[in-house]
Amino acid sequence: MLKDQVVRVVGAMSGTSLDGVDAAEIVTDGREHLEFGETTFRPYTDAQTAVLRAALGKWPEDDVSVAAELVETVHAQVLSGFSDAELIGFHGQTFAHDPKGRGTHQAGDGAVLAEVLGKPVVWDFRSADVQMGGEGAPLAPFYHFALAKKMQVDAPVAILNLGGVGNLTWIDPCMPLPESEGALLAFDTGPANAPINDLMQTRLRRAFDEDGAFGAKGVIDQGVVDQFLQQPFFFRMPPKSLDRDAFAGLSAAVENLSDEDAVATLTMACAASVAQGVQACPHAPERILVTGGGRRNPTLMRMLALVCDVPVGPIEHAGFDGDMLEAQAFAYLAVRVAKGLPTSAPATTGVGAAIGGGIISRPG
Numbered sequence: 001m002l003k004d005q006v007v008r009v010v011g012a013m014s015g016t017s018l019d020g021v022d023a024a025e026i027v028t029d030g031r032e033h034l035e036f037g038e039t040t041f042r043p044y045t046d047a048q049t050a051v052l053r054a055a056l057g058k059w060p061e062d063d064v065s066v067a068a069e070l071v072e073t074v075h076a077q078v079l080s081g082f083s084d085a086e087l088i089g090f091h092g093q094t095f096a097h098d099p100k101g102r103g104t105h106q107a108g109d110g111a112v113l114a115e116v117l118g119k120p121v122v123w124d125f126r127s128a129d130v131q132m133g134g135e136g137a138p139l140a141p142f143y144h145f146a147l148a149k150k151m152q153v154d155a156p157v158a159i160l161n162l163g164g165v166g167n168l169t170w171i172d173p174c175m176p177l178p179e180s181e182g183a184l185l186a187f188d189t190g191p192a193n194a195p196i197n198d199l200m201q202t203r204l205r206r207a208f209d210e211d212g213a214f215g216a217k218g219v220i221d222q223g224v225v226d227q228f229l230q231q232p233f234f235f236r237m238p239p240k241s242l243d244r245d246a247f248a249g250l251s252a253a254v255e256n257l258s259d260e261d262a263v264a265t266l267t268m269a270c271a272a273s274v275a276q277g278v279q280a281c282p283h284a285p286e287r288i289l290v291t292g293g294g295r296r297n298p299t300l301m302r303m304l305a306l307v308c309d310v311p312v313g314p315i316e317h318a319g320f321d322g323d324m325l326e327a328q329a330f331a332y333l334a335v336r337v338a339k340g341l342p343t344s345a346p347a348t349t350g351v352g353a354a355i356g357g358g359i360i361s362r363p364g
């Protein structure tokens, strides 16, 4: 692919909240040129979510073929709607993530999708980074850098994704490239919606705390939050990343609280872990732009504004679509992989040197 070639590319992401597949088209040269196209979301049925949930924590050598085929089938359906796209970025579904141990496992075979869809597919974005000593996550930061350039801001900003897990990217948009030293600092902040969703499902048979209603009625158990922040993860310097279910102890710690108090406490645990992350940034960002489903939870957004010493608002304030940012990110990263450009750097994943991860599979 030529250096300046502009590509119509679609990215697809199945996130840790296990709610469905986001797909988004962009037009990009893999650097600063960025236009936005069609988007779609395909929710998983309850039965499909149950299959995926049962595969969490499993590795390729475990028998996950049914769950992996489900990921491929749903993605093939979703992506077949993007007939104009020349290239596909396919993240897959993370089943397990243990970068300093067994590695990282995103289910779904991009080679199968390339055959089915008849287009080149970039996939397995995280493994090379892990093999080179990196965390393999977060990977959206290089895309966040492109967004900050598009915003034409001249002071550091932070982009906070609140999905199942939270991740924050601090960006100095005055730097020339995302891999430039000092351009980015990125890391997972802690659990975000996953513990809240798990509690809502187990206790109340609801998918999530809609509009933060339960959390708003509860009283925060500050002792639980303070105890939670004593976990070694919060004393590690970034970059750092998390598996979805890394904090089982947090859910256990709210077991004896009422539904409302438990949700309020889990919501504050998420906000407080973000506030700790903000303290680790090189300088205070001018503002925090929130993406991912957590920005739709007004209780969480209120708590964030309370504990972070920086203005906090949804990324729509900067003109971007907070539901589709991750799908767009894997579209953008796919073009970078196809062009041989790096997708991570020491400051985003802790990898030894900037590298481009990802495999390209072409239809036979």
Ligand SMILES: Nc1ncnc2c1ncn2[C@@H]1O[C@H](COP(=O)(O)OP(=O)(O)OP(=O)(O)O)[C@@H](O)[C@H]1O
Pocket: 014, 015, 016, 017, 018, 019, 161, 162, 163, 164, 165, 166, 193, 194, 196, 197, 207, 208, 209, 210, 211, 212, 291, 292, 293, 294, 296, 297, 298, 326
């Ligand atoms: N109206 C709402 N009120 C409260 N919470 C909401 C609302 N809408 C979405 N959410 C939360 O956002 C979650 C979905 O977020 P998102 O789609 O960003 O997650 P994801 O992409 O799967 O996760 P990750 O970024 O960790 O991979 C839902 O499961 C729910 O917890």
Ligand SMILES: CC(=O)N[C@H]1[C@@H]2OC[C@@H](O2)[C@@H](O)[C@@H]1O[C@H](C)C(=O)O
Pocket: 015, 016, 094, 097, 104, 136, 137, 138, 139, 140, 141, 161, 163, 164, 165, 166, 167, 188, 241, 242, 326
């Ligand atoms: C291993 C893995 O899939 N991590 C996800 C997860 O979901 C949020 C957070 O944890 C982040 O580290 C990452 O996803 C985003 C898209 C990323 O790589 O930037």
